[in-house]
Amino acid sequence: MRKRLSMFKGKSVAFTSIVLSAMLALSACGSSGTPAGEAQTPSPAATDGGKKQEVSEVRVGYIPDLNGAPPIVLGEEKGFFKEEGVKVTPVKFLSGPPEFQAMAAGDLDIAYIGPGATFLAAQGKGTILMPMSFSLSDMVLATKKSGITDWKDLKGKTVGVPKGTSGEMILNLGLEKGGLKPSDVNIVNMDVAGAVTSFVANKVDAVAIWSPYTAEIEKQVGKDNMIKLGDNKTFYPDYVFPASWVVNPKFLKEKPEAVEKFLRAWIKANDYKLQNVDETIKLTANYTQVPEDSLREQRTGIEWMESKKIAEALQDGTANKWYENLEKLFVATEKMTEIVPADKFVAPQPFLNASK
Known part of the structure; x- marks a missing residue:
């Protein structure tokens, strides 16, 4: 530079x-x-x-x-x-x-x-x-090991998310879509670094973050070992x-x-x-x-x-x-x-x- x-x-x-x-x-x-x-x-x-x-x-x-x-x-x-x-x-x-x-x-x-x-x-x-x-890149990802395939499956699971961010917004919309409340899930406040490393190490069942960190997760664990539950487009046009x-x-x-x-x-x-x-x-x-x-x-x-x-x-x-x-x-x-x-x-x- x-x-x-x-x-x-x-x-x-x-x-x-x-x-x-x-x-x-x-x-x-x-x-x-x-x-x-x-x-x-x-x-x-x-x-x-x-x-x-x-x-x-x-x-x-x-x-x-x-x-x-x-x-x-x-x-x-x-x-x-x-x-x-x-x-x-x-x-x-x-x-x-x-x-x-x-x-x-x-x-x-x-x-x-x-x-x-x-x-x-x-x-x-x-x-x-x-x-x-x-933003079109916020999403909730679940580990394959967690067995989560749908929003409703998040009940009782541990989810890492930087609170007060767009990732948390997508998570909350997804929980509502799955008939759940935030209290039904073990939500752990993490910075983006902690969310990525915790997901890769299987220390959480899911994370709610955004690009480029979602791409980094895919690079480290492989596309077949992660489940995308939803992103911004899932809730369009009701929410932008x-x-x-x-x-x-x-x-x-x-x-x-x-x-x-x-x-x-x-x-x-x-x-x-x-x-x-x-x-x-x-x-x-x-x-x-x-x-x-x-x-x-x-x-x-x-x-x-x-x-x-x-x-x-x-x-x-x-x-x-x-x-x-x-x-x-x-x-x-x-x-x-x-x-x-x-x-x-x-x-x-x-x-x-x-x-x-």
Whole structure:
């Protein structure tokens, strides 16, 4: 990776000697040796017109996959952040809930989240700026040894799942489909690393996770030794699962101009990504150290949205309906007590302003 991009990488620690070690990393500090919570003095940057503008610093949470990383990678590599007067400090996470914790602590400004963490935004812990894609790759897998072949067979079994994620959402929908309640199953909260290794070692009967970790399981145990119970498509069209970008409400209130600068750069990166998929995969692989093959497998499980379509969904209220429909699931699984109107936690105007 070019020198300027490598400066922005968070530190990562391999957790096993297999390929999975290249795919997963511990949450890390900000880049360039700057702690995520430590601000720097903004410096002037040249605009295309040769004028000086103040550089806005934004601490951004990303997940090292083909959904969460490309805006950071392309924004830096293609100079989109520099063009818009934004200095991004990226911070690596493996799921959404820890990002909200970091925002609550004042250590994070903007972050990418999967659909499973949407309930935390609905609870007021973050403000959704926009949806950016639909997840198609969350699934529940059972070991062949477990004897599970149907959702109803999960009763009394042990299932590993990173709680508060889209994997848990698919699991809960599957349990309902099988006439079961979460209390009918021994659900164990695990990070993605633990879920994969536990499945491979037959320490759990099933797991609820997503690509590329599902592909890693298949590589290690073989397709014949795993049973796919269902995925996102199993519950379509009743449920769609939008991944989103969220902002710390305090940061949005205090620095709306910085948010719009970031979004203008984000839109450029998103449009570039859609037109240059192969290059995006290569650059993202270098940045995240996730093998290109794994990222290409992820691509089949993601439905990306054009920036224009995102703006339309925000403007006509379609996006709000997506989120409120997800809330029904959160209420049913007791993550929320009631459905909160989406306009209470979705702020479309910054993206609409940036897209003009």
